[in-house]
Amino acid sequence: MSNVLPMVWRGSCPLGLRTCSRLLPATNLRNSILSQQVTYSSTLSSFTHYVQHSQKWRQAPSTWHTRTAIESPATIFRRSANTDAKPETPTERGITLDRQPLSASEMKKIFGSSKVTVETGNRILSLLQGRRFAGTLDMPFPPDITKAVRPKTIEKGLHWLRENYSMDEDAAIMARIEREEKEEEERLYRQVQQLGPQSGHWGARLGEGEDIYGESIIKKNLKQNEARLLAEEEKARQEWLESELKEQEKMQSHIKKNTQLQKYTEAAVVEARPRADPKERPFLAWAQKHYLRAENTNTDFNTISTAGRILPALGVTLLTLGLCYIYADTYVPPNNSTRMWPDIPPAAATVFAIIGVNVAVYCLWKIPPAWRLLNRYFISVPLYPYALSVVGSVFSHQQFKHLATNTLILWLIGSRLHDEIQRGNFLAVYLSAGVFGSITSLTAHVLLGKLTITSLGASGAIAGLVGSWCMLHADHKLVPSFLPHEWREYVAVNGSTVLAGIVAFEILSLISPFKVAKLDHWAHLGGYFAGAVWATLYKSKLEKEKRRRREARGWLDRFAPSS
Numbered sequence: 139m140s141n142v143l144p145m146v147w148r149g150s151c152p153l154g155l156r157t158c159s160r161l162l163p164a165t166n167l168r169n170s171i172l173s174q175q176v177t178y179s180s181t182l183s184s185f186t187h188y189v190q191h192s193q194k195w196r197q198a199p200s201t202w203h204t205r206t207a208i209e210s211p212a213t214i215f216r217r218s219a220n221t222d223a224k225p226e227t228p229t230e231r232g233i234t235l236d237r238q239p240l241s242a243s244e245m246k247k248i249f250g251s252s253k254v255t256v257e258t259g260n261r262i263l264s265l266l267q268g269r270r271f272a273g274t275l276d277m278p279f280p281p282d283i284t285k286a287v288r289p290k291t292i293e294k295g296l297h298w299l300r301e302n303y304s305m306d307e308d309a310a311i312m313a314r315i316e317r318e319e320k321e322e323e324e325r326l327y328r329q330v331q332q333l334g335p336q337s338g339h340w341g342a343r344l345g346e347g348e349d350i351y352g353e354s355i356i357k358k359n360l361k362q363n364e365a366r367l368l369a370e371e372e373k374a375r376q377e378w379l380e381s382e383l384k385e386q387e388k389m390q391s392h393i394k395k396n397t398q399l400q401k402y403t404e405a406a407v408v409e410a411r412p413r414a415d416p417k418e419r420p421f422l423a424w425a426q427k428h429y430l431r432a433e434n435t436n437t438d439f440n441t442i443s444t445a446g447r448i449l450p451a452l453g454v455t456l457l458t459l460g461l462c463y464i465y466a467d468t469y470v471p472p473n474n475s476t477r478m479w480p481d482i483p484p485a486a487a488t489v490f491a492i493i494g495v496n497v498a499v500y501c502l503w504k505i506p507p508a509w510r511l512l513n514r515y516f517i518s519v520p521l522y523p524y525a526l527s528v529v530g531s532v533f534s535h536q537q538f539k540h541l542a543t544n545t546l547i548l549w550l551i552g553s554r555l556h557d558e559i560q561r562g563n564f565l566a567v568y569l570s571a572g573v574f575g576s577i578t579s580l581t582a583h584v585l586l587g588k589l590t591i592t593s594l595g596a597s598g599a600i601a602g603l604v605g606s607w608c609m610l611h612a613d614h615k616l617v618p619s620f621l622p623h624e625w626r627e628y629v630a631v632n633g634s635t636v637l638a639g640i641v642a643f644e645i646l647s648l649i650s651p652f653k654v655a656k657l658d659h660w661a662h663l664g665g666y667f668a669g670a671v672w673a674t675l676y677k678s679k680l681e682k683e684k685r686r687r688r689e690a691r692g693w694l695d696r697f698a699p700s701s
Contacts, residue, residue: 232264233271235303248298249291258286262295270299270307273314329355378423379413428506432513439521439589447584448577450525455577458529462566469562485556488564492533492552493545496596500535518580521589528580532572534594544596551603558610563676571602571668578664593658598665605669608637610677641666 245259246252254262262283269275278284279292414422474480479487499516502508513519515526516534535541556564575598583591611633641663648659 232261232266232268234264235267249287249294251291254287254291258283259295262287262292263299266292266296266299267303270305271310273307273311275307375416378427379415381413425506428509432509442522444584447520447523448581451523451528451577451580454525454528455573458573459570462570466562466566469560471560471562484561485553488556488561489549489552492548492568492596495533496535496541496545499530499533500538500541503534503536516594518576518593520580520583520591523580523584528573528576529569531576531594532569532596532599535596536594540595544600547600548596548603551600551607555603555607555610559606559676567602567606567669567672568599570672571605571665572596572599574668575599575601575658575661575664578667579658579661582660593661595658595661597658598661601662601665602669602672604640605637605666606673606676607669608633608640609670609673612637637666637670 239256239260240248240263242252242256245254245256248263249259265279265283266275269277275296283292414426416423471484477484477487482490499512502512502516512534514524516530518527518531535544552564552568555567559567576593579593579598583589583593613632613634615632644659644662644666647653647657648663
C-alpha cells in the first residue's frame with residue numbers, strides 16, 4: 139500500500155489525513171474543507187497507529203459508533219451493492235440523516251443564512267455525509283450546488299456534521315485508498331490476461347521483433363495515442379479545408395445584413411482563399427488562419443452609429459493633445475553626459491528614434507500572429523474603429539515604399555525643425571499633428587459614408603512638421619538648396635506661399651476624379667492645419683516673451699544710476 143506512505147510525514151498535525159497534500163488532489167473545494175480546524179476523537183500521529191486502528195475497524199465494525207449509529211463505509215457499500223446500486227451512490231446522492239428533512243429555521247442555524255433553501259440545505263448535508271463515509275470529500279461538488287451557494291456555506295454544513303455526527307473520516311479515506319488500489323490491480327490483471335501468456339512458449343503470442351517477453355503495454359498505448367493524435371490532426375485539417383465554404387456563406391450573410399460591407403469588392407471578400415492544405419503548404423495555411431483570426435466579421439456594423447464611430451476617437455485625440463501640450467511645456471533638455479547617445483546630435487537621435495518605431499511596426503506587419511493586434515490599434519477603419527487606432531496608425535506602415543518616402547521627408551524636414559524648436563516641442567508637434575490628421579481622416583470618411591477605406595502611416599505627422607516649418611518662416615524666402623545660385627533669386631518664395639501651394643494641391647487631388655496614388659488627403663490636410671496652428675501660437679508666444687524682455691530691459695535702463 140505505497141499510496142498510504144505519505145501519511146507518515148503528517149506528524150502530529152491536528153487535521154489528520156485531510157492536510158496531506160500528497161495523498162489527495164488539491165482542489166479548491168478540498169482546500170476550503172481542509173481549512174476547518176476540527177479536533178478528532180482519535181488523532182493518528184503515526185503510521186503504525188493508523189494501520190492498527192484501520193485493522194480494528196475492519197475486524198469489529200460494530201464497535202464504531204456515532205451519535206446516530208451510522209453504519210460503517212463497508213456496510214454502506216455492501217448494502218448499496220445488495221440494492222443494485224453503484225458503490226458511488228453515497229458520494230453522488232448522499233446519505234439521508236435521521237433528522238431529515240430539516241426545517242428552514244434549522245437551516246439558518248446551520249448555515250447562518252436564510253438564503254439557503256430547505257431543499258438545497260438538505261441536499262448539501264446528505265451529500266457531505268455520503269462523501270464522509272466514502273472518503274471523497276476532495277471531489278468537486280455538482281454544478282447545481284456550486285452555483286447556488288458559496289464554498290463557505292458548504293464548509294459550515296461540514297462543520298455541523300462533524301459536531302453532531304462524529305465518525306472516523308481517516309478510516310473512510312483509508313478504505314477508499316484500498317478500494318481504488320484493488321480496482322487498479324484488477325484492471326491491470328484483466329489487461330494482462332487479454333494479452334495471453336507472455337513466456338514465449340506453448341504457442342504464446344510474441345512481442346515485436348520476436349520478443350520473448352511478449353507484447354509491450356507501453357508500446358501498445360503509445361501506438362494508440364499516436365493514432366489518436368493523427369486522427370485528430372486529420373480531422374482538424376479536413377475542417378480547415380471545408381471551412382472555406384462556411385466562411386463564404388458567413389461573409390455573404392454579413393454583406394446582406396450590413397449594407398456598408400456591400401461596398402467591398404469581390405476580391406476583398408474572398409481574400410486569403412482558397413484554403414491552403416496544411417500538409418502541402420503549411421506556411422500559407424498558417425498565415426491564412428491568422429488572417430481570418432484578425433478579421434472582424436462577427437460584428438453587426440449597422441448597429442454602430444456615426445457618433446459611436448467618431449466620439450471615442452475624438453476623446454483620445456483631445457487627451458493626446460492635452461498630454462502633448464503638458465509635455466512640451468514641462469520638458470527640460472538633458473545634459474549631454476546623461477543622454478543615451480551623447481555623440482549623436484539631439485535632432486538626429488530624435489529622428490532616428492521615431493524612424494526606429496516606424497520600422498519596428500512595419501516588421502510586425504510581416505508576422506501573421508501580430509495581425510490581430512495591428513488590425514485593432516495600428517490602422518484606422520471607419521467601419522469598426524478602435525479609439526486608440528488614431529494614435530497607433532501614426533507609426534504604422536505596410537509597404538516599404540510608403541515607409542521609405544515618409545522616412546526621407548522626416549529626415550529632411552524634421553532634423554532642421556528640431557534644431558529650431560528643440561525636442562519637447564518637436565515631439566509634441568509630431569504626435570499631435572499625426573493624431574489630429576487621423577481624427578480628421580476618420581471623421582471625413584464616416585460623414586461621407588466611405589466606411590471601408592482604411593488609413594495608416596506617418597504622413598499626417600510629417601505634414602504637421604511641414605506646416606510648422608512653413609509658418610515659422612512665413613515671411614522668409616525659402617529656396618531649395620539643390621538649385622544653382624543664379625536660379626535661387628527667381629524661385630524663392632516665402633513659407634506661407636509654399637504652404638498655401640501644398641494645401642491647394644492636396645485639395646485638388648482630393649476632389650479630382652483621377653487618382654494618381656492612394657493617398658489619405660484628409661489626414662494630410664489635418665496635419666498641415668495642426669502644424670500651422672501650432673506654429674502660429676508658438677510665434678505669438680515668442681513675440682510676447684520678446685516684448686516682455688524689452689519692457690523689463692526698459693525699466694532697468696530707466697532706473698539705472700547715471701554715470
